[in-house]
Amino acid sequence: MRLRTAVAAVFTALPVVPVLGGQFPVVNGIVGGRPISQDYTFVSNKVLTTAATTPGKLRVVENSGVCETTPGVNQTSGYGDLTSTESIWFWFFEARKNSDIAPFTIWLNGGPGSSSMIGLFQEHGPCRITNDSSGVTLNPNSWNEVSNMLYIDQPVGVGFSHGTTTVGTSQEAASDIWKFLQIFFSDSRFEKFQTNDFALWTESYGGHYGPTFAAYFLQQNAGIANGTISGIPINLKFLGVGDGLTDPLSQYPGYLTYAASNPYHPLVSSGTITTAQNNWSKSGGCKDQITNCYNGGTNTVCSNAQNFCNNDILSPLAGNYDVYYVLTKNPDPYPPDLTPYLTNTSLTNKIGAESTWQETNDQVYSNFEATGDWMRNSRPNLETVINAGVRTIVYDGDADYILNFNGVEAMVNALQTKFTSQFATQQFTNYTVNGQVTGVFKNAGTFSYVRIFGAGHEVPAYKYGTLSTGQAALQMFSQIMSNSSLFST
Numbered sequence: 001m002r003l004r005t006a007v008a009a010v011f012t013a014l015p016v017v018p019v020l021g022g023q024f025p026v027v028n029g030i031v032g033g034r035p036i037s038q039d040y041t042f043v044s045n046k047v048l049t050t051a052a053t054t055p056g057k058l059r060v061v062e063n064s065g066v067c068e069t070t071p072g073v074n075q076t077s078g079y080g081d082l083t084s085t086e087s088i089w090f091w092f093f094e095a096r097k098n099s100d101i102a103p104f105t106i107w108l109n110g111g112p113g114s115s116s117m118i119g120l121f122q123e124h125g126p127c128r129i130t131n132d133s134s135g136v137t138l139n140p141n142s143w144n145e146v147s148n149m150l151y152i153d154q155p156v157g158v159g160f161s162h163g164t165t166t167v168g169t170s171q172e173a174a175s176d177i178w179k180f181l182q183i184f185f186s187d188s189r190f191e192k193f194q195t196n197d198f199a200l201w202t203e204s205y206g207g208h209y210g211p212t213f214a215a216y217f218l219q220q221n222a223g224i225a226n227g228t229i230s231g232i233p234i235n236l237k238f239l240g241v242g243d244g245l246t247d248p249l250s251q252y253p254g255y256l257t258y259a260a261s262n263p264y265h266p267l268v269s270s271g272t273i274t275t276a277q278n279n280w281s282k283s284g285g286c287k288d289q290i291t292n293c294y295n296g297g298t299n300t301v302c303s304n305a306q307n308f309c310n311n312d313i314l315s316p317l318a319g320n321y322d323v324y325y326v327l328t329k330n331p332d333p334y335p336p337d338l339t340p341y342l343t344n345t346s347l348t349n350k351i352g353a354e355s356t357w358q359e360t361n362d363q364v365y366s367n368f369e370a371t372g373d374w375m376r377n378s379r380p381n382l383e384t385v386i387n388a389g390v391r392t393i394v395y396d397g398d399a400d401y402i403l404n405f406n407g408v409e410a411m412v413n414a415l416q417t418k419f420t421s422q423f424a425t426q427q428f429t430n431y432t433v434n435g436q437v438t439g440v441f442k443n444a445g446t447f448s449y450v451r452i453f454g455a456g457h458e459v460p461a462y463k464y465g466t467l468s469t470g471q472a473a474l475q476m477f478s479q480i481m482s483n484s485s486l487f488s489t
Helices: 117-124 170-186 206-226 253-260 270-281 286-294 299-317 345-351 362-371 379-387 405-414 420-425 471-481
Strands: 009-012 036-039 058-062 075-083 086-093 104-108 127-129 136-138 148-153 198-203 236-242 391-397 429-433 436-444 447-452
Touching (some): 075 170, 086 170, 104 117, 104 170, 104 206, 117 127, 117 148, 148 170, 170 206, 198 206, 206 236, 206 379, 236 471, 253 299, 253 405, 270 286, 286 299, 379 391, 391 405, 405 420, 420 436, 429 471, 447 471
Parallel strands (some): 104 148, 198 236
Antiparallel strands (some): 009 036, 127 136, 429 436
């Protein structure tokens, strides 16, 4: 059920500043800040074409010749129409080898409100954006080397998706993606993939999306099995969460730790850290507010916690360094801006895109901010998924501040699963790629964690040592997708 009505009071993001390579909106100078309050009205983003929607079906362009130029590898881009006013954009690439039996992966970027074209073009898609943002080059470390890849702009209104922006919680978003996948796997072009091993990989706000969506898929599968609902089961085998916001209460102290001491340099003065520490621990401070949110807090309680903690802890502790890659100061031109490329009409005509692309949709972000979804705890869902036998990996780049490894590892250490005791006894082991140390990792049962050296928020966008861009990330992905724990090579 949607949480809002047309008379609900929420926030709409007015001065949202884009950050290159960014997935968390900057509002009034605050990363993850609060938009200006006004009465809520549903907003539909502009559609450039007049193509009629086909509710419950796909509308596609096949083999546009854009991005994936490997001979014989099929691609499809287009829309899955949830309703006459809600259209989800997707871009699908078959695996470069053995696509009929290769696993099937969906990729979701975060925000909330950010486009998954970020992952496609800046990270691990078949092509990567050039440094001058003018075009793309073939990516030898694309994840479709080993898996069919489906990149989805969600919720409705994000990226090339268009329609009425009604989603404001991770649970609502999960429901829409389930509906989209039902449409996708019902299509004659894609029904052959219904039984392939299915994976959900995500990053950033995907720390909420990944666990919530995966737990919902398992719940829906159970309903199909017992006959209470009808549908196509999702053969969920793998979950990957990179640099994710999952359990804010565990993760927010990581900003204090990382700002003071990380593998590279302090981010701010000791005085700024002391002030932020007080804002965390004082009565009514960030810790208390997140705790109140966890304990049945209302939308307002949780939204206030987001506003306070991001204004008084997250943003000031970043200093003048790029929050996604602390080796550079603001503004960081890398990864390159996708806007010039994805708003070129010759491109959008080729791929069948119907709306003007934007990295982050302000209204979608505002809807999530109003419900306080940011500060709600997704760790119980992650525990459910791990305990259900879904092979799960959490990974992080050690040069990322915004979801730094201190916080992510605190979340991982707080997990209560059937592998908790085993994980606690493990020591970090060097993770090598072709003999080169590129991180540290732990395995326990079907759960793995890895910290990748030299990588920022978008782990596959970076390289380390003499490795090529995305090489370490592809090894990690390939190992998990072959149903293996991590191992060094």
